[in-house]
Amino acid sequence: MIENYNLFLLICGIAFLLGALFPILFKRTPVSLPMLQVTLGAIVGYFWITLDFLNPIENGVVIEKLTEIVVLVSLVGAGIKIDTELSWQLWRPTARLLLITMPIGIFAMAILGYYAFGLSLGAAILLGAVLAPTDPVLASSIQVGPPNTGGEDTPRFILTSEAGLNDGLAFPFVYLAIKTAEAFSEGDHFTSELLWSWFTHDVVWKIGAGLLVGIFVGKIMAKLVFSKYSKETTISQGYVVIALTLVAYGLAEFVHSYGFIAVFVAAFVFRRSERQHSYHQKLHDFAEQSEGLLMSLVLVTFGMFLGQGLQSGVELTWRVYIVSFTFLLLIRPLGGFIALTGLRLPHTEKYAISALGIRGIGTLYYLSYALNQGFFGEEDALKLWVVCSIVILASIFIHGLSAPRLLKMTPNKND
Template sequence: MTADPYILFLLGLGLVILLVSWGPKGLKRAPLSLAIACVGIGWTVFGMGVLAFNPDPRTYDTITERLSELVVIIALMGAGLKLDRPLGWRAWTVTWRLLAIAMPLTIAAVAWLGVAGLGFSLPMALLLGAALAPTDPVLASDVQTGPPRSGENDEVRFGLTSEAGLNDALAFPFVNLAILAAAGGLFSLQGLGQWALVDVLWKLGAGAAVGWLAGRFFGWLVFRFVGGLHRAADGLVALAATLTAYALTELAHGYGFLAVFVCALTLRGAERDHDFHGEMHDFTDQIERLLMMLLLVLFGGALANGLLDALTWTDAAIGLVILLIVRPVAGWLSLMGSPLDRRERGLLAFLGIRGVGTVYYVAYGLNHGGFGVSERLWAITGFVILASILIHGVTATPLLERLTRWRERGASTSGS
């Protein structure tokens, strides 16, 4: 007797969902992250041929773009709802430094490595730099702040959460610059002028404005309309706010990623200490983990079916340089002169996790620009994401726990 593949799929899905439900706490002290487990499951299942399907992003480019897009926007809503700290220039100093200094330095360094080390064309090198520059709001959940009002809001966790919330949107102008370069308009005053006015000023402004308006509307609806919708609603409101803010911004030709995060910050600010924020966050966190599980299992399947076949030893070496040297150095330079301790600066610089956002930007760029053959681009992208999942997944929790113990020792010493 042969088993029905559909029944096997349901069995596997149930077991993986159980892992997703149990994983965040069950794996908390193990040298293993939920992301590593999901990739490993995908690698095993697809590598054994249990499912006769090859989830190659090069074949299913549009589905890859849309699925990764959905995961990112839900993660951005969750990230915004987590932040107890109101938006401000001084309070967010670490964030502004990472965005204004570390991110452009990373894009420039990766683009240079793409041209000089990988032999990529300038447009493809720019796309690689833009895609690998932002930290990931999805896979970085283990190093982010805790749920609303949980108290897990130290500078390292806050910096990584707020950076991930904003830099996905701020990478978009550089992705569009790569698309412009692929179309031959990089050295055209008209093309650059349109890019600056539309892709930078208009789309960032529209994203911020629509996100703020959506956040104000949902804040009023949830907490003030007829006594507050929170009395009769549940965490689904967060998903409604996510999709509404994103869709309205895209209709206005703005950056929806920015709108969702701004919407979350504004919604959180409407009643900062209300318990309903925790309910909305918990719902988005569950949906995010389910979608992340699906995407990472498919990513593991793509790895098992040859996503890295085009990777050379030079590509792998440069990928590790990007992950272990470029981001840490850029992050460290951006935080020089800040009030952070050197341990905190080191962790913020090192824990620049790459993941789902990178997949989205590569898929988006290739779907909207003429970059030519993309096998090596996907191979090095997949390698960097895999390396980040493994390296950061194993080291993040022990490093953060060590930092906590160091703070506690410092506090006890100063107290005595």
């Protein structure tokens, strides 16, 4: 175990080195950093190293906590760098993606999971819920730039705001899947009482309370940071980023609401205070560096997990590939087009926004969190891990290769 642990540290070090040298060595190539890091991990996991803690069925808590931290830091970074004002006209496309595209994805994948893979009802709903949100971590490369760096082009803003909010808004459906699985495990059925309880508590209360906690924490933190240092603050940006993240998340979870929503909203509200202050740039830089390091760790580990799975002979049927590519290349883009229909956006922008529904680390978190509740059978759990892993892997390569070209097709306000 010690040898494997030391080798694991070595591989992570190489992954970090790739991250440092990537802008120099791979500037003219179409590959992305996540593609390289996942490939490195997969090769190592298949040929050289076996780590027991990467077994998601037996050690799901490790995966849950690690991915949770990465998503939280990513949400803070996304909230801090948005310059766009909070107005219905500007945020209307985001609202449509959240209220139309995401439910379409959940429903479509639940149907496919139930009929194509023979998942139980709860597991099928869970499949749709964990794959529905756009990942804020892997999508960071297609999001808006640092604070106060100029006008934000529409596609990047919409993708950033969508990724920041839909991670929290996917949670109600994760809980619906958990409650459904719990009811069936106890011999009950899907009832109107279960649906009403889910709607009032997991939808209305938890979303509303999460929003309020985020607003409260964001305003309080901004007052503390900017009240005495309106021109030039000496407060460490590292402390502020971590405090903003943990206070918002911890308080939201304490009142039984959604911490992911609270964290993004707190960062966004904090950003509204002293909007032109250079301190926001410092916060963004720290959050971006932290996110990049944590993302590299997770991606190389995810690659090793894939390599170990292939080496152990995990069965990958044709259905897995068909469903994965159907979701990424048909369901998400079609759902995006439906949501954006009627809006005054250029066709190229609608296409880019609809196509770039990146799936990644957030999916790993939601899946491990739900399975750790203990209401899903091992057969369902294995199928879910296989399908979600292939979707994430395909997304990393498909979107990694296509994102730069798609965004170049759209008009840029900074040009």
